[in-house]
Amino acid sequence: MTASKKTIKRRIHGVMFKLPLMITCNEFEDFILAYLEDELSSRERAIFKMHLSVCRECREYLKAYEASMELTKATMTSEETALPESVPEDLVAAVLAARKG
Amino acid sequence: MRLLRRRLKFDTSSERFEAGFGADFEASLQRSVPVVNTSLPEKEEPQKGDELALLRAGDPAASSNFVRDHISWMLAVARRILRDAGHAEDAVQNAFASIFAGLKNFEGRAALKTWMHRIVVNEALAIFRKNRPQKDESIDELLPVFDDNGCRIEAPWASFETPESLLQKSQTTDRVAELIEKLPDSYRVVLVLRDIEEMATSEVAEALGLSETNVKVRLHRARAALKKLLEPLIRGQEL
Structure with missing residues (x-):
């Protein structure tokens, strides 16, 4: 897409997002957390979904946002389950010495 | 329409961050004593009873086994909250001291590991608060x-690596850990506590001396920033 076509598309979006029951991407951003926590009313949820259905940018953004959360969780908790067998001996000794102390 | 818009928009403005954590946060420094949540439904495994009795009696072999069984995951938890390896070790040492001191009152109503997890988190947070930088780094970039119309600027996602496919690659975990460390401390700690240590918003708010709204705003910003940092990985441009 050329730069001028992009600008036109943005302008159309800009106008469209001001229609009733429409929100801008900026407003959409403020809803993401509540959407994921299931804290939106059914009306708010419908408005959120409506924006999602017409906005490629927000659709892809949200998908990546969720993928990033999933990746973080998966890697950080797997790190814990797949801990190295080697125990930090110095620290164990310090903890046990303090226990006796 | 304007009314609707106003109603819809979350009022985050009243909770805009102060530069630091505020007075509540400083006050919470004083109460680093671990809170035991006895209302947790999990029951302690029955075979652990003997081990606990030996531990309470100060049996050296039982103590040694206990420390060796738990120290690695506790260190991993502390390392996620504290960047500094030495600080993380201090947190683990303090946590064990609290655990040994608290064992005689531990009633086993909460799972042992849940109780210990909370203690190590609290000890790590106590050190975090003492050492955090005076000024928050900016997360804005x-x-x-x-754009001016409120439209998102997001480069098209031509390729998309799923978390599953990324997990197949051996370097992914280290890279993600490295990128989480790039987040400013005051945002990183909220993300770690909520998304990795799985604490509730209310618990995080209490632990950090922040309002729940402030925790939510920080969490969203931390996630958005981490998404940006992880983008090359998720777009399949790295690894």
Whole structure:
């Protein structure tokens, strides 16, 4: 897409997002957390979904946002389950010495 | 329409961050004593009873086994909250001291590991608060960008690596850990506590001396910033 076509598309979006029951991407951003926590009313949820259905940018953004959360969780908790067998001996000794102390 | 818009928009403005954590946060420094949540439904495994009795009696072999069984995951938890390896070790040492001191009152109503997890988190947070920088670093350059019409600027996602496919690659975990460390401390700690240590918003708010709204705003910004940092991985441009 050329730069001028992009600008036109943005302008159309800009106008469209001001229609009733429409929100801008900026407003959409403020809803993401509540959407994921299931804290939106059914009306708010419908408005959120409506924006999602017409906005490629927000659709892809949200998908990546969720993928990033999933990746973080998966890697950080797997790190814990797949801990190295080697125990930090110095620290164990310090903890046990303090226990006796 | 304007009314609707106003109603819809979350009022984050009243909770805009202060530069630091505020007075509540400082006050919470004083109460680093671990809170035992006895209302947790999990029951302690029955075979652990003997081990606990020996531990309470100060049996050296039982103590040694206990420390060796738990120290690695506790260190991993502390390392996620504290960047500094030495600080993380201090947190683990303090946590064990609290655990040994608290064992005689531990009633086993909460799972042992849940109780210990909370203690190590609290000890790590106590050190975090003492050592955090005076001024918060800015997270703005990692946040999403919008044009004058409020339209998001997001480069098209031509390729998309799923978390599953990324997990197949051996370097992924280290890279993710490295990128999480790039987040400013005051945002990183909220993300770690909520999304990795799985604490509730209310618990995080209490632990950090922040309002729940402030925790939510920080969490969203931290996630948005981390999404930005992880983008090359998720787009399949790295690894």
